[in-house]
Structure formats: C-alpha cells, structure tokens
Amino acid sequence: MLNKIWAGMILISTLAGLALGRGAELSGAVFTGCSRALSLAVTLLGVAAFWSGLMHIAEQSGLLAAFAGLLRPLIRLLFPGLGRGGGAEQAIAASMTANIFGLSGAATPLGLRAMAELAKGQPRGMASPHMQMLVLINSASLQIVPATVVALRQEAGSAAPFAIMPAVWLTSAATLVAGVLLLRLLTALARPRRQRASEKGGLRRC
Amino acid sequence: MLNFLSTALVPLLASLIVLAGLRRRLDLFACFAEGARQGMGSILSLVPTLVALMVGVEMLSASGLLELLGRALAPAARLLGLPEALMPLVILRPISGNGSLSVLGDLIAKNGADSLVATAGAVILTSTETTLYTAGVYFGSVGARDTGPTIPAALLSDLIAVLVGGGLVKLMLFS
Known part of the structure; x- marks a missing residue:
C-alpha cells in the first residue's frame, strides 16, 4: 500500500511539476524534505525518550497493571461473553493501556497478542465479533x-501547545462511541x- | 477543569509515576534510562521512513498538485465546514501515520502552530489512527480475510472524528 503511494507521490509530482513549469521548486523540495524529516525526528527524539x-x-x-484493572468494566461492556479474567481479557486490557498511555512501541505487539x-x-x-471490536477500538x-x-x-513556537488536549x-x-x-x-x-448467502450454499470453507 | 487538567497533567502524571516507583523501591534512574533508550531507538528507526515520506510530501506540495487536490476537494471541505488545506491530511491519515505527521509538520511550518488549520489538523491527527494499516496488521496476524463491517465502521468513525474535531477546535479555541 505504502509502496504504491510513495512511488505515486514521487512520479506524479515530477510529472505535474514539470508540466506546470516548477522544475526548480521540485528540486529544492527534495532537499527541504530531507532536512525537515531530520528536524522532525530530532524534535521527537527527546520527547520519545522522556x-x-x-x-x-x-x-x-x-x-x-493497576490501570489495566480499572479498564475491566469497560472491556466487559465492549466484549460481552468474553471469559472473565482469562488470557484474552488480560491481553486486551494491556493493549488498551499501552494505547491510552501512548506507548506506541508496545501497543502493537500487545494488540497482536x-x-x-x-x-x-x-x-x-x-x-x-470480538476481533472486529478489538481492531475498531485500536483504530x-x-x-x-x-x-x-x-x-x-x-x-514550532505555539503559545499553548497543550491547549489541544x-x-x-x-x-x-x-x-470511539460512534x-x-x-x-x-x-x-x-x-x-x-x-x-441468505449461506442458504444459497455460499462458499465452502476449507 | 479541562483546561487545568490539560496544562497540569504532564507534571502530575510524571509525579504519580515517580511516586509509584519510589514506593516499589525501584532503581528509578536506571529504569528511566532503559525505557528512554528504547524510545529513542524507535524514533531513530523511524528516520528512513520520515525522510522518504517528507520528501514525497514536499515534492507534492512543490509540484502544485497538493493545491490542485485541495481545490478539487474544496466543495467537500466547505460542506464539512473545514479549511481546504486540511483535506490532504484527512485523506492520508487512515493510510500512513508518518505520512500524515509529515503533512501536519508542513501545515504547521506554513501556517503557524496556532493557526486554525494546524490546530484542527493536530486534533484530527491525534484523535484518529492509521485505520487501514492497523486493520491490515491485526487481521493479517490471525489470517482473517472475512473482516465483516469493521473497516467501513472504522473509516466512518474517522470521518466523524474529522467533523467533531474540526468543530470542537472552532468552538473551544477559535470563538
């Protein structure tokens, strides 16, 4: 997916840029892109470390773990019929906790577990249905x-960077509710x- | 109350975590350093992706195509009551996290961090996920091909996030 999008970005913008007579800007953009990527990474490095x-x-x-315990009522509401205190419930609680606290590195492996x-x-x-609900919550x-x-x-010099929270x-x-x-x-x-499809004798599962 | 929470939450949360560590007699400093090393590692491993995508985004906007796309989607933006410049972010968001982060960086650099576009973009970016990527990885990991209505439901709720987020930013921060 990303493969095609990235290739498309490069090829289409080259075509369009040359057609619109923006060759110089296009060349400049390659170098701005590189340095912006690095300054973005540097900005994020400190915060991610902390x-x-x-x-x-x-x-x-x-x-x-204590916080994951607090999530249990919510999990029971969203996953009716899930075994109480079982491995699935614990894994879901851990994955939701990682997402809520912004542990992006841990969230995916926990979610896959x-x-x-x-x-x-x-x-x-x-x-x-439970798998579908988990994917929906994590997305x-x-x-x-x-x-x-x-x-x-x-x-970037925002007067109140936290104001969006x-x-x-x-x-x-x-x-999430929606x-x-x-x-x-x-x-x-x-x-x-x-x-109806299965009554018609839909595809046989193998 | 919400405003107080949003300004004081980070130090409060940090203190709570430090207190919990003290109570358990953890070697706080070593523990912190270990986690920080992992966090830095994940950002460093992100650098190649960021370079690739940021160059792509810069090229798109230098070619004039991003403006054209914005103009093409202007009616949709007006219908939703959103700035046109947000549309590339809205389209890229479910597909690529780093890509949409690059677009947001671009919006902030061009319009200022506190502009309506950049603020709405920040809220929309943080209250949604890379839906298609997440669904692909999660369902793929268990070999599920029949995924029911999950992906349409998740994409529709992303659209709701765009509407609610854009509306709330106008209401709470720009009125």
Missing part, C-alpha cells in the same frame, strides 16, 4: 497525552444478507 523512560517506570512499578488470544478455538479466515486512538504532536507544536479527548471519545455503534449497526444490517 515519555518511554517514564512509562518504563510505570510498567515496572505495577502502575500500568490479544488478537492471538481471541483467535484460539475460532475458525481461521473469519474475524470473530480509534484513545490517548491521554498526545506527546508527539504536542512536542511538534511546542517546537481537551478537544482531543472529547473527539476521540466521540469517535465506531462501536456503527460496528454493531452494520453487523446487524449485514446479518440477514449473510444468512
């Missing part, structure tokens, strides 16, 4: 401190269709 350092303490001190737990004893090839970014973007704003919290909460409702609604709408 934040992951703190989070490592939080993890080692058991604070993250949760997927593997949910896949146990399920037919392969089909995403169970709605719930984050307490959006450290990366705050650092970017601070570096309340709007971010409200937006991501609204997004996503959960949409998933349930679309699932309910799709059910009759899927049943």
Whole structure:
C-alpha cells in the first residue's frame, strides 16, 4: 500500500511539476524534505525518550497493571461473553493501556497478542465479533497525552501547545462511541444478507 | 477543569509515576534510562521512513498538485465546514501515520502552530489512527480475510472524528 503511494507521490509530482513549469521548486523540495524529516525526528527524539523512560517506570512499578484493572468494566461492556479474567481479557486490557498511555512501541505487539488470544478455538479466515471490536477500538486512538504532536507544536513556537488536549479527548471519545455503534449497526444490517448467502450454499470453507 | 487538567497533567502524571516507583523501591534512574533508550531507538528507526515520506510530501506540495487536490476537494471541505488545506491530511491519515505527521509538520511550518488549520489538523491527527494499516496488521496476524463491517465502521468513525474535531477546535479555541 505504502509502496504504491510513495512511488505515486514521487512520479506524479515530477510529472505535474514539470508540466506546470516548477522544475526548480521540485528540486529544492527534495532537499527541504530531507532536512525537515531530520528536524522532525530530532524534535521527537527527546520527547520519545522522556515519555518511554517514564512509562518504563510505570510498567515496572505495577502502575500500568493497576490501570489495566480499572479498564475491566469497560472491556466487559465492549466484549460481552468474553471469559472473565482469562488470557484474552488480560491481553486486551494491556493493549488498551499501552494505547491510552501512548506507548506506541508496545501497543502493537500487545494488540497482536490479544488478537492471538481471541483467535484460539475460532475458525481461521473469519474475524470473530470480538476481533472486529478489538481492531475498531485500536483504530480509534484513545490517548491521554498526545506527546508527539504536542512536542511538534511546542517546537514550532505555539503559545499553548497543550491547549489541544481537551478537544482531543472529547473527539476521540466521540469517535470511539460512534465506531462501536456503527460496528454493531452494520453487523446487524449485514446479518440477514449473510444468512441468505449461506442458504444459497455460499462458499465452502476449507 | 479541562483546561487545568490539560496544562497540569504532564507534571502530575510524571509525579504519580515517580511516586509509584519510589514506593516499589525501584532503581528509578536506571529504569528511566532503559525505557528512554528504547524510545529513542524507535524514533531513530523511524528516520528512513520520515525522510522518504517528507520528501514525497514536499515534492507534492512543490509540484502544485497538493493545491490542485485541495481545490478539487474544496466543495467537500466547505460542506464539512473545514479549511481546504486540511483535506490532504484527512485523506492520508487512515493510510500512513508518518505520512500524515509529515503533512501536519508542513501545515504547521506554513501556517503557524496556532493557526486554525494546524490546530484542527493536530486534533484530527491525534484523535484518529492509521485505520487501514492497523486493520491490515491485526487481521493479517490471525489470517482473517472475512473482516465483516469493521473497516467501513472504522473509516466512518474517522470521518466523524474529522467533523467533531474540526468543530470542537472552532468552538473551544477559535470563538
């Protein structure tokens, strides 16, 4: 996916830029891009170091595990019928905690472990409703401190780099609620269709 | 209350974590350094991707194509009540995290961090995820091909994030 997008970016902008007579700007852009990428990385380096350092303490001190415990009622609401206190529930709690605290490095492996737990004893090839819910939750970014973007704003001389946070919290909460409702609604709408297909003798699973 | 929280949250959270570490008698400094090393490593490994994408984004905007795209999507932006310059970010967001971060860096550099476009972009970027990438990696990891209505539901909720985020920024910070 990214392969095609990146190749497209380079090729299409070269074509369009030359057609519009912007060759010089285009050449300049290559070098601006390189130096901007590095200054972006430098801006993020300090924040990422500080934040992951703190989070490592939080993890080692058991604070993250305690927080994961607080998420349990929410998880039971979103994943009805999931075994209580089981491996899947714990893995989901850990993955949500990593997302909420912005541990981008840990969030993906923990989320994949949760997927593997949910896949146990399920037919392969089909995403169970619980798996679908987990992907939906993890694709709605719930984050307490959006450290990366705050650092970017601070570096660019924002008068109040943190001012976006309340709007971010409200937006991501609204997004999550909307996503959960949409998933349930679309699932309910799709059910009759899927049943009809299977009555017609849909594809045989192998 | 929300404003107080947003300004004081980072030091408060840091203190809470330090206190929890002290209570467990952790070697705080070594523990911090270990985590920090990992965090720096993940940013450093990001540099090649950032260079590739940032050059792509800069080339797109130098070629004049990004403006054309913005103009083509202007009616949609007006319909949603959003600045036109946000549209490239909105389109790129579900596909590439680093790509949309590059576009936001560009918006901030050109319009200032506290402009309406850059602020709305910051809120939209942080309250959504790289939906298509996440779904691909997660479903791919368990070999699920029939993913039900997850991806449409997640993309629709991203669109809701764009609307709610843009609206809230105007309401809370620019009115």
